[in-house]
Amino acid sequence: MHRYSPTATCYTLFIVYSVGQRPHLTHFLFLSLSLSYTRANIYMHVLAFLTLNITVFHAFLVVIAPHSSIYPYRGHRHRAYKMSAAEFSSSLMLAGMDYIAPSEACVLPTVFQDSSVGVVGRHGSGGEVVKISLQDCLACSGCVTTAETILITSQSREEILKARSTEPTRPFLVTISDQSAAAIAGHLKRPIRQVYNMLSGFFRSVLGAQYVADLRWALHVSAEKTAKEYCRRMRHDPRKLPLIVSACPGWVCYCEKQGGPLHPLHCPVMSPQGIAGCYAKTMCARICHVSVQPCFDRKLEAVRDVSPSGNERYTDFVLSTQELLEWMRETDPSFPWVAPLDSALESPPPLAMKEPARAHTATMEGSGGYHRFAMHYAARELHKTELSPDDVCYETKRNANHQLSTSAKNPGEVYCVAYGFQQIQNTVRGLKRKQASVASYTFIELMACPGGCLNGGGQVRHGSIVNEEALTAVNDAFSDLLYGDARSLGTSSSLECQEGTTADAMLETPVFTVTAFRNLEEKVGEVLWSCTFHDRQQEFEAALNNGGVHSLKW
Helix, strand or coil: CCCCCHHHHHHHHHHHHHHHHCHHHHHHHHHHHHHHCCCCHHHHHHHHHHHHHHHHHHHHHHHHHHHCCCCCCCCCCCCCCCCCHHHCCHHHCCCCCCCCCCCCCCCCCCCCCCCCCCCCCCCCCCCCCCCCCHHHHHCCCCCHHHHHHHHHHHCCHHHHHHHHHHCCCCCEEEEECHHHHHHHHHHHCCCHHHHHHHHHHHHHHHHCCCEEEECHHHHHHHHHHHHHHHHHHHHHCHHHCCEECCCCHHHHHHHHCCCHHHHHHECCECCHHHHHHHHHHHHCCCCEEEEEECCCHHHHHHHHCECCCCCCECCCEEEEHHHHHHHHHHHCCCCCCCCCECCCCCCCCCCCCCHHHHHHHHHHHCCCCHHHHHHHHHHHHCCCCCCCHHHEEEEECCCCCEEEEEECCCCCCCEEEEECHHHHHHHHHHHHHCCHHHHCCCEEEEECCCCCHHHCCCCCCECCECCHHHHHHHHHHHHHHHHCCHHHCCECCCCCCCCCCCCHHHCCCCCCCHHHHHHHHHHHHHHHCECCCCCHHHHHHHHHHCCCCCCCCC
């Protein structure tokens, strides 16, 4: 006799749900139905138990896991923001999390003060959503994620225009990175020199910027100071080798969370963005500095690079290349603007080389060319010789993102170029474990983005896929900047502050040059280009020991 089993029917409902969610489990339904009306309920119980476990596990994958940091494959986009968190560099990941997204709660404790008397209430009830600054976020261990979402609103074009309208007489300076100009030139298929003039015209017309300059002069300063520090360590302080370039904010942020052992290896020289901002603020404290950069991590850097007093940011706003291009296209898709720069694209004269080698050189120079500048500088200062392109040998390791550069004229020196978070992890692991392959390095140029800054996360994208043809166009445009007649661009007036706050050194001569920078450096010293680093791990532990933080996401 067949008999009806309520228990089996309940289990069957779970199986029906499984079929709806996972079609390939259909066979469980037919098998369970056949067993539901037999006396072999023991088989039904076993089958239903297995099916229930599969169903619960699938529910976890569908409902819970996409909102949990332990699930490694989530791909949703947070609804509150237009940008995906994946646009920030992977070097800002925390402890193996998949990618950056807003966290549900801040780890910093919230304190509510009630000034009323005689009120009896329950702890933890009510209260408003707490708003914290970006600096608060960067000072804690947990949600770098939340900090970056704040950047979307705090450094957007709307905030720039708001600052412009709030202080109409405030002078504005816009600096343009080489990588951003090359990306726009490659995208629009225009010569890069025309793009610089177009960007200058756009910012003067739409933003009312008084000064627009490139950043090659600041890059020259940054690379030169880095090379000098490298030679100093080679001569007098070899224990602090290899020297690690600190121009990438994604790498610096990651390194500071690794603890103290790597900090002495950092080069205390700011990036071109920081140097340009510090220089401009020293000349004219009221100026508003806006910088166009190839990655969103530069927004983090803008908050970190402040005056010694901590009251003044060197860079007020950072726009990514993609943000700028969208702004220009929405304003006028014909891109009609033309105006000269307040700089002359000043840079060291490029080494003469054959055409086939230029593409590789453009890639190696695309993140600042720190290792190449240091090699030539060290050959001159340490070995009393000059390098030619044929003297430099590149060895590709696992892939093009990891290369070693050596020269017979620089004996005992190995220059490592490592781009992308995977290479950063491998290099850091090798340094901490003192692996023989890494121990031979004397100079390391680390950048968070695979392919370097020319492929930064804020560059122009063609959908969600990196287009190799587009990257080639960017490299070609940058190569044209290196080897073309860069001095064909005109320059305009020198920098003068409004309302009679003009600095003496800014009256008559063009101010955005290496020469002008050196003249000011003689007066104010290394504060114009030096930076400091923090042991975030030690700071977090101190905060925990002092009882100021209830939890620490690490």
